[in-house]
Amino acid sequence: MGRKRSSQIPKGQREAVRALVKKEVEQINRGLESYKKISNFILRDEPFEKTSSQKIKRYLYREYEMATNNNG
Secondary structure (H helix, E strand, O other): OOOOOOOOOOOHHHHHHHHHHHHHHHHHHHHOOHHOOOOOOOOOOOOOOEEEOEEEEEEEHHHHHHHHHHHO
C-alpha cells in the first residue's frame, strides 16, 4: 500500500513529456463535450499526499492551484 515511486522526469526530457501528454489530451478532447474537456494540466514529480482511504488531500493543494492559475 505505501509504495514509493521513483518517476521523476529528467530535466532534459520534461518538455518532450509535456508535449506528448498535451498531444494525447488534445486527441481525447476531440471526442468530449465542451464541459468535459481538459483545459490545463500540471506534471508533478511527487505523488499527492493521501488519506488512509487513498483519497487526495485536496485542501493541501488549493494554495498551489491558485498560485498556478494566477501566473498562467
